[in-house]
Amino acid sequence: MNILTNKNILVGISGGIAAYKTAELVRLFKKAEANVRVCMTAGACEFITPLTMQALSGNIVHTGLLDPEAEAGMGHIELARWADVIVIAPATANTMAKLVVGMADNLLTTVVLASKADLLIAPAMNQQMWAHPATQENVSKLASRHSLLGPAAGEQACGDVGYGRMLEPQAIFEAVTTHFTSNSENKQLDQKLAGHQVLITAGPTREPLDPVRYLTNRSSGKMGYAIAEAAQKMGADVVLVSGPTNLDCPDQISCIRVETAEEMLKAVSAEASKSTIFISAAAVADYRLKEVATKKMKKQGSSLHLELEQNPDILATTSKANPDLFTVGFAAETNDVIEYAMGKLKRKQLNMIVANQVGGGKGFDKDSNQVDILTDGGDHISLPETSKQQLAFDILDVVCQFYSKDQSNKS
Structure with a gap:
């Protein structure tokens, strides 16, 4: 039927x-x-x-x-x-x-x-x-x-x-x-996440150039916040580590506000050992300025050269330091989405990755999205475009399914 x-x-x-x-x-x-x-x-x-x-x-x-x-x-x-x-x-x-x-x-x-x-x-x-x-x-x-x-x-x-x-x-x-399926399974999903601490990152990071300027990206944090709210409704204790956004922290969720990638890594590291599932939905800046100016930089000449250095890789660091933590990454790509996401999944030793197209009006700062989920076991699940609120439940449905499978394989 x-x-x-x-x-x-x-x-x-x-x-x-x-x-x-x-x-x-x-x-x-x-x-x-x-x-x-x-x-x-x-x-x-x-x-x-x-x-x-x-x-x-x-x-x-x-x-x-x-x-x-x-x-x-x-x-x-x-x-x-x-x-x-x-x-x-x-x-x-x-x-x-x-x-x-x-x-x-x-x-x-x-x-x-x-x-x-x-x-x-x-x-x-x-x-x-x-x-x-x-x-x-x-x-x-x-x-x-x-x-x-x-x-x-x-x-x-x-x-x-x-x-x-x-x-x-x-x-x-x-x-x-999917809507009817999610509704019919909500009680079961609640039971699956009850007793678990779910650690989630969301939003962009800001990397200062001087006291006035910074490097950042277009992430609004909407997807990460939606996942945090859905996880809480499904019975989890949720810790949300958020970069700068215009969003209010959902009720009954512990929210840690950060600015830079280093601050986000510090917050995540403090909570990772207490968590069972880590979902890294934040869009973390890959690079930061090697030496941040103490005063506002003035315009000099027709060009400006900035020396950048690589930020810590929060996802890879957390995954490798916590092998028992079920780790879910996000891959926002403008092209070759599945190929790049698969590479990131393997390179960072993740259990699962959520891949989505960005750019050209897709992904960032939108209220709907479409994603593909890849697992370390070779599974590929495509979720249709829908609101980020509904998509959050759909993603967590898949996370619950493969988390249970992962625990069964370890026992």
Whole structure:
């Protein structure tokens, strides 16, 4: 039996050209034996007909806020109570803005506001609309409440190229399947991490050049913080060693703030022997200035030469000094992602590494991500693009699985 069998999935469609893809998504849900109902905005009906969705879902499509044929004329309450999960695909910039402030001016937004069901949002819009600060602010707020699926990058219907494409139906289907799988296993996952101290690093480091300037990178710390919060919810005692970020430390988590790679290594070394799992999600600077200026450096000539020296390798040092510590690294690469991640896994003697593409609008300072997980036993697990909050649980699910396997092999 499929995990989606007899699950009640309400598919919301807002008015974007990507609505044509939702027909395939509904077909996939039905093939997995889910119960599917469809709710369409007026704009969505301009792109694809309700009759198409009715034929695919096997149910009447809901479009009006006040339905005289529904029970007591309150169709939105019926839908809100019926749904196990709500999937909005596509979610336009307009619909996302309404969800942020809790507007209820059409059937779809009203159902969302009236429902306790989990909400998964698949954005789709022009690349410039996605990049607009107002949209990004809305994305950040929605990601703190719900699961965002995508968007993907590529060529768009308008001819532009960039982020804003709705994820392909298969990717959304897999994310929804993972969502139900994670929910059904949450209690088991909690039990697996209960009694464990999980040590996590997050964010960038800052390496000073003088009292004013420093070297750093684009890491926001969002992925590491999401993993820390997920681990705590799964029963672990969490110690989060964080470089400089704009994020607040999650509740019930011990947070150690550091600036430089040396400070991070010192904090990690102090906690490693007390931990059972170490997840190094921080983006640590590889180099630092050999001699930091005591005064602000003044502009001299047309060029400046800085002599750098290598920072300590926190991940390799910790792994080799603590052979019983289950160590998980991260590899953020702009190219040849799997090849470089595999090399890092072996070179630093890790149990597992999480690889992801960065650059070109991917990875750093985004609210969603897609990763590949490689293990020292040769396993390769690909996790679909989803919100970093959901991805954190998905990553920890894999960590728990292989940690248990590692312990069994040692006993």
